[in-house]
Amino acid sequence: MKAFADLLERLAFTPGRNAKLALLERFFHEVPDPDRGYALAVLTGGLETGQAKPALLRALVAERVDAELFAMSYDFVGDLAETIALIWPARGPERDVPLTEVVEGLARAGKAEVPGLMARWLDALGPSERLALIKLVTGGLRVGISARLALTGLARIGTVPVEEIGELWAGFTPPYAPLFAWLEGGPRPEITARAPFRPVMLSTPLTEPDLATLDPADFAAEWKWDGIRVQAVAEGGTARLYTRTGEDISAAFPEITAGLRFDGALDGELLVRRGEEVAPFADLQKRLGRKAPGKAMLASHPAALRLYDILIWQGEDLRPLPWSQRRPRLEAAVATLDPARFDASPRLAFADWEALAALRADPPAAVIEGVMLKRLESAYVAGRPRGPWFKWKREPMVVDAVILYAQRGHGKRSGFYSDFTFGLWDGDRLVPVGKAYSGFTDEELGKLDRFVRAHTIDRFGPVRSLKPALVVEVAFEGLNRSPRHKSGVAMRFPRISRIRWDKPAEEADRLTALTDILDGAGA
CATH class of the missing domain: 2.40.50.140 (Nucleic acid-binding proteins)
Structure with a gap:
């Protein structure tokens, strides 16, 4: 837990991306299995947390600390986890509790056993480690890095490109022993997961200086819709819907997965759509938090997928093709799907940047955030390369x-x-x-x-x-x-x-x- 807590603290106080990557590389290189695997799961959102509620922690600290002293301390510090970590009067010898002991111990424990485990661990740890433990078990861990950044730091311990890791990522489970063995020179794992997630391609913000250097004839434009970016994948009878970070949200949108009757992977924007009208983002939010929406919600807030790109189709990987060739393949694919649930984001006609700026300033719907620019010759490349795709958002x-x-x-x-x-x-x-x-x-x-x-x-x-x-x-x-x-x-x-x-x-x-x-x- 000491190494894990130190990593979290350093990540929180390190502003630069390269410096964060160096911290991650060092951690994954030096920390042994399975601790580093469970840490990777925490950083990428692949581990269930939240086994201990704040009320449980309050009850534990109330047994050891005067109530008035704790109230005054909490008021001064302003954060429950940090207050408990600092004020906890440890009993017994201090030891380094492995992250593995915490993760696996909580997984095995019944509800009645959790308070005793937490008290013993808090007794054994120092303040920084207590804070990391409390944030972990309450589900309040925020480290300020994306899953993509965590995997990029991981890739630096070996020679496997992060894009290749991303291709197989959905097939690994914590604590990722085969993954670490592969990165350190072992055989490439055989992942048999059906309908896996593929790393998405992201855009960069467009600036006024960019416009002076870009030729509008080199780009296509589309609206930027205010939904959430998703990837729809179907393979061998398995259909899944992923967020852009690879989180599986299939259960929340059964009407979408039911319509994925193809073999391939499509990239698009998840929206709530009633006929031709796209609903405000607030309507979509009501669906996002429900793992099993009822019939009333499915009827009142119907989800739809507005498609941007095509990655895989009928076993063929189309990502190396230029966008100008992928777009007609996407349109042909969309023509085979239910039009009530799936359509292609329309292309915008513009002769120059002034004409596109006029469209951007006066979009036909309030749910449009701006425009997307895609270089006609751009391949579909995972990550956020600067140059192929730009987002030109409306003025706030x-x-x-x-x-x-x-x-x-x-x-x-x-x-x-x-x-x-x-x-x-x-x-x-x-x-x-x-x-x-x-x-x-x-x-x-x-x-x-x-x-x-x-x-x-x-x-x-x-x-x-x-x-x-x-x-x-x-x-x-x-x-x-x-x-x-x-x-x-x-x-x-x-x-x-x-x-x-x-x-x-x-x-x-x-x-x-x-x-x-x-x-x-x-x-």
């Missing part, structure tokens, strides 16, 4: 809002108030409309933290209620109606784009600034 919408609440951050931000809830005026009161924790510099974070401490009017555990005195400019990508929120709206990807130290709270925007957008979009 902006409102001036008032900060209402602040909460401490996590990791290197745990000592600062960095998570902010903001609101707009509805009559003579402020109603919350969103939450943001990004968009400001470290220097601005320090100023925001000082503002929070000087303008606190009430406390609720780790959250502070603030005097409504600071206006921030909030940028966001989209907007949905939401009955769950008092304001009736929910923002997509909000972030603080500017701190308006100069603007009084009375001059912040009103809620109608958002509801008018929804009314105009017919949402």
Whole structure:
């Protein structure tokens, strides 16, 4: 657990991608099996966590720490796991509990045995290892890296390309002993998993300088739809639907997998579609959290797949072909599928960048985020190569809002108030409309933290209620109606784009600034 905790801590405090890769390579090279395999499963989301609930941990620490002392400590630290890790009065000799002992011990344990296991492990570990243990067993582990980055670091311990690892990844299970043996010079494993996931190709943001160097005749354009990127795979009678990170979500969308009557792999966007109308992302969100949707949900929120590309078809790997040749193959494939569930994302006609910019600025539907540019001669290459595909998103919408609440951050931000809830005026009161924790510099974070401490009017555990005195400019990508929120709206990807130290709270925007957008979009 010491090596694992050290890795998590270093990853959290290391900003550069190459530096993170070096940490991962060193860990996978030095840590023995099966600990490194279970760590890889944690980093890639391949391990079931959440066996211990916060209430269980609170009960354990209540047996050892004065309740008032714990409450004061929790209020100061602002994070339950970190508070317990720091305040836990260990008993007995300290030892390094292997990650394998934790993972396999919890897998074997009954519900009544978990408290005793947790207490013994917490007794044996130091503060950093306790924090890693608690985050792991509560399912609250956030390490700030993608599964792709973890596999890229893994690939560096051998000579096997990360793309080749990705091709076989779906067939491995923790703790991945055959995978590590292969990377260290052993035989290539024979993976027999049906309908495996293939690593996806991603785009890079388009900038104004890019446009000056690119020829529009070299590119095709499509709309960028506001859904989730998925891969639909069918092979030998097995049909699966994966997210772009390889998570199998087939059970949540049975109407899609039922329509995968082919032998191949297709790339597209998962949407909720009623006839020709694509529903807001909020409708899709209601489906994403359900592993077994009922008949009513299937009827009211029907899923559909808008296809972008074709990877495999009838046993032929089409990924090396240029996009200009894959596109007609995709259209032919879509013609064989149920049109109520599957269609191809339409190509956009444009003569120059000015014409495409006009389309981007005035899309035909509110659920369109912008446009995608795909080089006609581009092969389908896993990862995010710069140049073949670009995403040119619409300019974000902006409102001036008032900060209402602040909460401490996590990791290197745990000592600062960095998570902010903001609101707009509805009559003579402020109603919350969103939450943001990004968009400001470290220097601005320090100023925001000082503002929070000087303008606190009430406390609720780790959250502070603030005097409504600071206006921030909030940028966001989209907007949905939401009955769950008092304001009736929910923002997509909000972030603080500017701190308006100069603007009084009375001059912040009103809620109608958002509801008018929804009314105009017919949402």
